[in-house]
Amino acid sequence: EVQLVESGGGLVTPGGSLRLSCAASGFTFSSYSMKWVRQAPGKGLEWVSSISSSSKNIFYADSVKGRFTISRDNAKNSLYLQMNTLRVEDTAVYYCARVIGDYPDYWGQGTLVTVSS
Amino acid sequence: QSVLTQPPSASGTPGQRVTISCSGSSSNIGRNTVNWYQQVPGTAPKLLIYTNNQRPSGVPDRFSGSKSGTSASLAISGLQSEDEADYYCAAWDDSLNGYVFGTGTKVTVL
Numbered sequence: 023e024v025q026l027v028e029s030g031g032g033l034v035t036p037g038g039s040l041r042l043s044c045a046a047s048g049f050t051f052s053s054y055s056m057k058w059v060r061q062a063p064g065k066g067l068e069w070v071s072s073i074s075s076s077s078k079n080i081f082y083a084d085s086v087k088g089r090f091t092i093s094r095d096n097a098k099n100s101l102y103l104q105m106n107t108l109r110v111e112d113t114a115v116y117y118c119a120r121v122i123g124d125y126p127d128y129w130g131q132g133t134l135v136t137v138s139s
Numbered sequence: 140q141s142v143l144t145q146p147p148s149a150s151g152t153p154g155q156r157v158t159i160s161c162s163g164s165s166s167n168i169g170r171n172t173v174n175w176y177q178q179v180p181g182t183a184p185k186l187l188i189y190t191n192n193q194r195p196s197g198v199p200d201r202f203s204g205s206k207s208g209t210s211a212s213l214a215i216s217g218l219q220s221e222d223e224a225d226y227y228c229a230a231w232d233d234s235l236n237g238y239v240f241g242t243g244t245k246v247t248v249l
Contacts, residue, residue: 057238059184066141067176067184067227069238081236117183124231124238125174127195129183 024048024128026118031133038108038137044101044118044130052096055079055121058103060114061132068114071103072121086112108137142167143228143241150247151218159244161211161228167239171231173211175204178225187226188213215246223248 030042044056058070071092072081080092091104101118115134119126144162151157161173175188186195188204191211201222203214211230215222228241 059238059240066243067178067229067240068141069240072238083237084235122189124171125186125189125229126184126238127186127189129185131183 024120026120026128026130028116028118028130028133031116031135033136033138034108035139036108036110036137039104039106040108040135042103042105042116042118042133042135044103046099046101046118046120049120051094051099056094056101057119057121057126058092058101059117059119059126059129060112060135061117062111062114065114070116073101105135108135110137113137141242142232142235142239143230145226145228145241145244147242148245148247150249151215152249153218153220155218156214156216157218157222157246158215159213159226159228159246161213161241163209163211163230163239165209166234167209167230167232168206168211169209170233173204173206174229175202175213176227176229178227179223180225184227218248220248222246 025047027045057072073092089107093102115132117132118130120128172190176184177187178184191206192204232239
């Protein structure tokens with residue numbers, strides 16, 4: 023069974039940093055691209071970043087480019103999102119998702135990031 | 140901000156057919172396949188339709204998808220109470236070099 027478990031969310035002040043992790047199991051992690059998608063409270067889904075299986079291809083939404091860094095460790099079956107210079111508008115539930123082709127098929131349960139003073 | 144436009148809400152009585160539209164552009168729906176997600180509030184999104192009209196294993200055949208030009212649609216036939224949820228279309232956008240989601244449609248079963 024495919025499982026994705028996010029962790030690392032919490033409360034952080036504006037300008038601060040946070041590192042999210044996503045532990046994958048139930049599939050060959052190294053064979054799949056992965057994405058981070060977020061959802062602000064009461065709002066819709068917003069794609070944040072994508073990384074290919076070998077980390078060769080990485081993409082970011084303009085809203086996070088230069089502040090967030092996606093990475094993965096295939097030996098540890100883990101996906102990461104380093105978030106720096108956080109803003110109030112980055113407050114959201116962050117989901118990691120497995121990718122087939124260009125679309126997410128399985129999603130984790132999400133981890134809440136709150137940016138507030 | 141979303142680049143794919145959906146109606147904010149749709150509703151129907153049990154057994155009715157409900158259709159949700161998704162309008163995009165030549166850089167996203169016009170060139171790439173469309174996927175649909177169902178999200179019950181408080182839970183993670185679930186893949187409902189992929190590659191325009193394909194259903195993952197376990198998704199009832201009441202759900203169907205289609206695409207024409209720069210628009211797509213999701214149809215729910217034989218609406219059931221458990222179909223109350225938010226629905227999002229999504230596609231890769233070649234101009235943005237990113238994956239874009241629709242604005243979302245809340246389906247209510249009356």
